[in-house]
Amino acid sequence: MKKIRHYYLAAVIQSAVLAAASPVARAQDATTDGYVTRKEYEELKAQMLAMKKELEAIKKEKGAVPKQESAESQAVADLHKEVAPPVVEPEGPLLGTTKFYLGGWAEGMFEARNGRVSTFSASFNPIFLWELTPKLLFESRLEIEPSGGGTNVNLVYAQLSYLLNDYITLGVGEFFSPSNVFVERFEPQWINKLPDRPLAVYHGILPNISVGAEVRGGFPIGPTRANYAFYISNGPSLNAFDPRNAGTLDFNSYTDNNDDKAVGGRVGFLPIPGVEVGYGFETAKPGFQGTTFAHVRSLVQSVDLDITRDSDLLKGRINLYAQYAWSKVDHAVYDPDGSLGFGPLAFTSKRDGGYAEVAYRPTKMDMDFIRNLEMVFRWDHLSRDPSGLGDPEERRWTLGLDYWLSPSTVVKAAYEWDNPRGEPNRNALLLQAAMGF
Amino acid sequence: MIATVNRCHLAALILLIFVSVSWDVFAGPKASRKTTAESSGAASSDSSMELSGEELWSNNCLRCHNIRPPTMYGNAQWDVIVHHMRVRANITGREQRAIVEFLKSSK
Numbered sequence: 001m002k003k004i005r006h007y008y009l010a011a012v013i014q015s016a017v018l019a020a021a022s023p024v025a026r027a028q029d030a031t032t033d034g035y036v037t038r039k040e041y042e043e044l045k046a047q048m049l050a051m052k053k054e055l056e057a058i059k060k061e062k063g064a065v066p067k068q069e070s071a072e073s074q075a076v077a078d079l080h081k082e083v084a085p086p087v088v089e090p091e092g093p094l095l096g097t098t099k100f101y102l103g104g105w106a107e108g109m110f111e112a113r114n115g116r117v118s119t120f121s122a123s124f125n126p127i128f129l130w131e132l133t134p135k136l137l138f139e140s141r142l143e144i145e146p147s148g149g150g151t152n153v154n155l156v157y158a159q160l161s162y163l164l165n166d167y168i169t170l171g172v173g174e175f176f177s178p179s180n181v182f183v184e185r186f187e188p189q190w191i192n193k194l195p196d197r198p199l200a201v202y203h204g205i206l207p208n209i210s211v212g213a214e215v216r217g218g219f220p221i222g223p224t225r226a227n228y229a230f231y232i233s234n235g236p237s238l239n240a241f242d243p244r245n246a247g248t249l250d251f252n253s254y255t256d257n258n259d260d261k262a263v264g265g266r267v268g269f270l271p272i273p274g275v276e277v278g279y280g281f282e283t284a285k286p287g288f289q290g291t292t293f294a295h296v297r298s299l300v301q302s303v304d305l306d307i308t309r310d311s312d313l314l315k316g317r318i319n320l321y322a323q324y325a326w327s328k329v330d331h332a333v334y335d336p337d338g339s340l341g342f343g344p345l346a347f348t349s350k351r352d353g354g355y356a357e358v359a360y361r362p363t364k365m366d367m368d369f370i371r372n373l374e375m376v377f378r379w380d381h382l383s384r385d386p387s388g389l390g391d392p393e394e395r396r397w398t399l400g401l402d403y404w405l406s407p408s409t410v411v412k413a414a415y416e417w418d419n420p421r422g423e424p425n426r427n428a429l430l431l432q433a434a435m436g437f
Numbered sequence: 438m439i440a441t442v443n444r445c446h447l448a449a450l451i452l453l454i455f456v457s458v459s460w461d462v463f464a465g466p467k468a469s470r471k472t473t474a475e476s477s478g479a480a481s482s483d484s485s486m487e488l489s490g491e492e493l494w495s496n497n498c499l500r501c502h503n504i505r506p507p508t509m510y511g512n513a514q515w516d517v518i519v520h521h522m523r524v525r526a527n528i529t530g531r532e533q534r535a536i537v538e539f540l541k542s543s544k
Contacts, residue, residue: 139524163530169523218526306500407506
């Protein structure tokens with residue numbers, strides 16, 4: 001044990017001597033002439049230590065800045081958490097921040113009708129669509145047209161609809177009456193193949209616009225399809241005070257005149273793609289509340305047919321549209337005391353009318369010019385006013401030729417043979433340009 | 438009046454029968470009618486449940502108006518337009534999705 005201690009002591013002394021001698025040896029090697037004095041060595045050592053301290057000070061200063069910044073950022077983040085609610089990422093688009101589309105159509109028209117002053121007319125019909133969410137859509141259309149010395153602006157429809165599921169859509173607001181297929185589908189002038197609209201279904205027997213609520217949709221039945229639309233609305237009002245139109249229904253009165261609500265709808269069936277048959281109806285109490293007409297009930301019904309077919313044999317596309325409507329208003333006595341000058345006039349009001357239209361466009365011809373042409377023929381009819389004191393029965397035959405400049409831009413020319421019974425003809429030349437956008 | 442209505446109903450019935458009977462004559466050879474479906478790899482069945490987006494787009498839109506090319510509008514615009522047409526034309530949700538998918542993929 002003692003011997004081992006002696007070895008340790010000798011090793012420690014040797015190490016101390018070597019450690020003391022080594023800087024001297026290294027300093028001697030660093031000089032140009034191979035040697036430095038003790039004084040030079042001490043000066044260099046002092047300089048090195050000073051530089052070392054300076055370097056450490058710089059490192060400390062540099063390292064303190066990020067720490068200070070991160071502390072400030074953390075403080076701001078903490079403050080933000082206190083004043084702002086947590087941001088929750090939505091699964092779908094936020095309500096009211098999503099998709100908008102401005103579409104619509106415009107048209108200019110010239111009409112020269114026998115017995116009337118020829119005239120130009122024009123209209124601009126913007127359609128606004130907002131898809132608030134993938135299930136919620138608001139849509140509205142305005143009709144803006146020159147009239148007299150000014151401009152008329154009409155709200156044509158404004159409806160909010162909600163897609164309940166794949167087969168049911170709920171709607172509320174002002175909407176096209178589903179029983180009127182022409183108004184709902186073909187009324188825009190870039191879609192309507194003739195410059196004017198058919199009798200009976202556009203003005204007369206069927207409702208055009210309804211204010212209320214509706215439920216609608218479509219569903220498959222095996223290899224076929226069906227669709228439906230049912231609604232409740234303010235309904236029409238009964239014309240009772242003008243001898244010319246007594247007993248007819250006024251569908252342009254959008255505010256209600258009694259507590260009764262009109263109920264209507266349409267069901268359609270598509271046995272094969274491109275063919276649809278439909279039945280529509282609307283029943284209401286159109287009389288003013290508190291009058292003798294308050295309990296009079298009206299019923300409007302219609303059938304429609306829509307066929308679209310591409311034909312290789314005829315080298316083109318054929319469209320056949322038809323709708324026939326008939327209405328009945330319960331027995332009533334108009335002007336019962338004769339104070340209006342045409343009564344008492346008692347009758348059950350019945351009217352009927354409709355149209356059939358065939359169009360052919362040679363879409364499979366080789367020449368562009370021929371492919372863009374479309375020939376149209378329409379027959380339409382409206383029975384006389386039910387009082388016998390108004391407009392007579394009217395039948396029209398219209399032949400038209402369209403030229404399509406683009407899928408939604410068309411120039412139309414048509415001649416209409418219009419023969420009201422017992423009156424001079426109202427034949428007309430109609431020219432129109434229309435564009436959908 | 439009743440006679441007039443009856444005549445109109447009779448005329449409509451005759452027209453319907455005429456169209457039904459002459460359907461294949463108007464449509465031309467059956468082989469050529471499948472061209473669209475085959476070119477898009479669609480099902481050959483007439484069932485609306487099995488029609489492709491292209492067929493649904495063509496069948497539903499052409500019934501009322503000329504169809505506009507898929508490139509005419511952006512994806513977001515087609516979403517809104519087809520949503521609007523779903524409500525108007527009473528097509529189902531599946532048909533709406535298939536048509537939108539076709540329009541977006543056809544650009």
